[in-house]
Amino acid sequence: MEAVQQQTCTNCGSADVHASHVRSAFWQDDRLVVVEDIPALVCGACAEQFYDDNTVVGLDLLRGEGFPAEKARAELRVPVFSFVDRAAAKSVP
Numbered sequence: 756m757e758a759v760q761q762q763t764c765t766n767c768g769s770a771d772v773h774a775s776h777v778r779s780a781f782w783q784d785d786r787l788v789v790v791e792d793i794p795a796l797v798c799g800a801c802a803e804q805f806y807d808d809n810t811v812v813g814l815d816l817l818r819g820e821g822f823p824a825e826k827a828r829a830e831l832r833v834p835v836f837s838f839v840d841r842a843a844a845k846s847v848p
């Protein structure tokens with residue numbers, strides 16, 4: 756649990772690290788899922804998020820279960836963009 760006890764960001768060295776709950780998105784094959792209420796340490800300077808070992812294991816278990824749809828609390832509709840469209844738009848005078 757060394758990562759939890761040292762309250763210094765390993766990314767930028769800031770001491771402004773606080774316990775919080777975050778949400779994160781995970782790809783599983785072609786499916787995108789969001790997990791909320793993940794306990795994490797968050798750096799106030801660079802916004803890097805750190806999970807302790809228990810949390811990492813818990814996320815691995817969720818992933819191992821395949822994020823079953825019947826356990827989902829809600830569903831999000833998300834817009835999908837293609838960078839190709841952006842590149843095409845830029846080439847038009």
Ligand SMILES: [Zn+2]
Pocket residue numbers: 764765766767768769798799800801802803
């Ligand atoms: Zn940081």
